[in-house]
Amino acid sequence: MSNVTHADHALDHDDHKPQGIKRWLFATSHKDIGTMYLVFSCLMFFAGGTMALIIRAELFQPGLQFVDPGFYNSMTTMHALLMIFGAVMPAWTGLANWMIPLQVGAPDMALPRLNNFSFWLLPFAFTLLLLTLFVPGGAPAGGWTLYPPLSLQAGDSFPLTIFAIHLMGASSILGAINVIVTIMNMRAPGVSLLRMPLFCWTWLITAYLLIAVMPVLAGAVTMLLTDHFFGTTFFTAAGGGDPVMFQHIFWFFGHPEVYILILPAFGIVSEIIPTFSRKPLFGFEAMVYASASIAFLSFIVWAHHMFTVGMPLAGQLFFMLSTMLIAIPTGVKVFNWCATMWKGSISFETPMLFALAFLFLFTIGGFSGLMLAIVPADFQYQDTYFVVAHFHYVLVPGSIFSIMAGVYYWLPKWTGRMYNETVGKIHFWLSAIGVNILFFPQHFLGLAGMPRRIPDYATQFADWNMVSSIGAFIFGFSQLLFVYVIVNTVRSGKKATQRPWDGGRGLEWELPSPAPYHSWGTPPSEEIINRSSAN
């Protein structure tokens, strides 16, 4: 063990970290803030998941069973807002907070107090958003895309929702600034950009995307607000405005947002697959360039969400072809992950199982995305359950599985304890089976013509809806095992070694487990950096 880690041990014993509630309220440690983000994300995941189960319970049979249609619409809208802005994005920021300083050899994030502010904006934002469930007119019900004129007809929930979105956006932008500034200025000497782990790279690219597009969403919802309360007519045709302009602005944010939700997942999978294949990542630089290409392309594909709105033929062709181009860098990534495993000494611990499920199932989501990119086909698929199946394949076994993979992978480093591998594997298999029973039949429903965002449906769709709902309950309830594993690990897991995964490379594995409260107070030595370099 190096001098650095000895020094950190010493720091760990007399670091005088604040105790009690103040430790969390005034937290400036990247680890504490990372933990808060992850716990918050978990709470939102279960709140959003409950809404999903209400939706699937209603759809278990044709006819109206449990909720009225207005409330059903609120559930689809709130489920999306909670899962995107409350569960997945804060989970990524939590993982970034925990891991980026450890991986680049920095003592903390560059702007710790801003970091605290970024986090604490979120509980306020989501309290406001969840309060809309109790205001006259109910929670927003026009879909997470907030298309006018429907969204402008919302009741008292409207200003609360807009303010909540502004707060979420501000939190994301400040978090992104922190990530960029940390990576650009706080890397230990010797950790050059191309020696930085892929997780840091994909997060760096994500952070630039966030800074570019979250203000666009903020601008769009500000204009909705002024249309609603201050007599402007940005999106009101009667006053000379254009509701379609909102869709263009929204999706200029919305498509890069999709990559914000998935790029860090690429980073995590690129860490886990080499570790459990006991081989370095195949084509490190190609992975970096592929991620950057995907990020660039995300800015020029937005109107593929709007083919049926109507646009010139040249527009259709441009957006169809630019969308298909994304398959190239994505294909490079999938190829490189497979090539990393080729002739590797593979073992199948829980993080690897989740990463492999990501590889298979995210690719299915990618392929259905290609189908949706084809303009004449999209005219058939638009607003059907095929779209719901597509983006849930990308987001659940894509983003959520890789968040879980990351948590299992780094939990020993965070807590100093090993999770229960048996329960972890049971959690994986129930999740993987449940998620496919849940979402795969939705492809069939969509191709058969079932529209999305409806609480009732024609009886011809009954069978696959029943199957899908059964899958939803299997998947939903199996997530309680995830909480059990984490709580059990923290309370009574076996002691973890400094390097619990023998194939693990990266500076985080050069620190003791648990990582000391202050880590890399002295930058890692050149020898350590050479040993742990990702490239």
Next chain:
Amino acid sequence: MKADQKRTIRLNALLLGGVALSFYLGFILMAVLGVQ
């Protein structure tokens, strides 16, 4: 942390914040011009 590193960090953060703010105002301005 050295003073010049602190200064660079603050400058970088302000610059990125400025970019975000200009995107926000820029898109609203574009919409204003578009509507007119």
